[in-house]
Amino acid sequence: MSLTDRPLHRVESAVALDRPAGWLRDLGQRLLRDRRIKDALHGVWLGHPLHPALAQLALGSFLSASLVDAVGGGRRESSGLIAVGLVATVPTASAGWADYTDGHEEQQRVGLVHAGVNAAAVGCYVGALLRRRGGRGGGRLFSVAGGALGAVAAALGGHLSYRQASGANHGEEVQHVGPGDWRRVERLAELPEGEPVRRVIGDVPVFVLRHARDGSRTDERVSVMSDRCPHLSAPLHEGQLDAVGAELHVTCPWHASVFRVDDGAVVHGPATAAVPGFETRVRAGFVEARVRTLPGVSAS
Numbered sequence: 001m002s003l004t005d006r007p008l009h010r011v012e013s014a015v016a017l018d019r020p021a022g023w024l025r026d027l028g029q030r031l032l033r034d035r036r037i038k039d040a041l042h043g044v045w046l047g048h049p050l051h052p053a054l055a056q057l058a059l060g061s062f063l064s065a066s067l068v069d070a071v072g073g074g075r076r077e078s079s080g081l082i083a084v085g086l087v088a089t090v091p092t093a094s095a096g097w098a099d100y101t102d103g104h105e106e107q108q109r110v111g112l113v114h115a116g117v118n119a120a121a122v123g124c125y126v127g128a129l130l131r132r133r134g135g136r137g138g139g140r141l142f143s144v145a146g147g148a149l150g151a152v153a154a155a156l157g158g159h160l161s162y163r164q165a166s167g168a169n170h171g172e173e174v175q176h177v178g179p180g181d182w183r184r185v186e187r188l189a190e191l192p193e194g195e196p197v198r199r200v201i202g203d204v205p206v207f208v209l210r211h212a213r214d215g216s217r218t219d220e221r222v223s224v225m226s227d228r229c230p231h232l233s234a235p236l237h238e239g240q241l242d243a244v245g246a247e248l249h250v251t252c253p254w255h256a257s258v259f260r261v262d263d264g265a266v267v268h269g270p271a272t273a274a275v276p277g278f279e280t281r282v283r284a285g286f287v288e289a290r291v292r293t294l295p296g297v298s299a300s
């Protein structure tokens, strides 16, 4: 076991945290009912989780202030950096809270501690500013203590992202392991119309939808994409299909991300990455598919 495994495992398996974690989740879900605001906080518009990008500014400013104070640098500079960190904390915490509401239990336990340690760090920085305004000493000490707490919070955030894969794209590997050559999926006549099913191509579970005939269309269309939601890997073929104008959308059964079936694009978060898609064709009565790769990416 590595140095950090044991304490981090304790946090993520601490069921005693479930009650306050659930309270924080429920409150967030109540406050973030407006889907446009929630999507914006997740980073759907950016195509990338927003929280880690904002955290660079908040944490970077705070830690810089702590370093300035630790080496006896200028108080004015340090106070300016703390002020920037405090302003950046509001959107950073809001984006993190939005992501938190759609995490699984283990992620929420770590997320709760991450938020608590961050709150303590912010309290230290506020204390540093207040002591300076009051002309009292101790501001540097508060600032350095805030930096130490911020570093612990950052480590917990790193665990959430890298070990618990919160905010990671759970479809990334499909580009690499999905078959690059044409593979048979199923006999066309055996696929149900208008009802997604799960099949496996190579090593990749895929969502397969034979579009229902609408009377005016004579072509047979089949959409194939990864069956794993890029947010946290839910089986998309269990999601709900909806026709929205000329588009067909599927809603993830776990946290209600919405994707366009034609190309896997994200319509609503919490997912911020598209579902990897497959090219399809029909040969000799069989649906065939191969992974649709990005330029410069090679599939197996």
Ligand code: FES
Pocket (backbone or CB within 6 Å): 102, 229, 230, 231, 232, 233, 234, 252, 253, 254, 255, 256, 257, 269, 270, 271
């Ligand atoms: S697994 Fe969370 S939205 Fe799909």
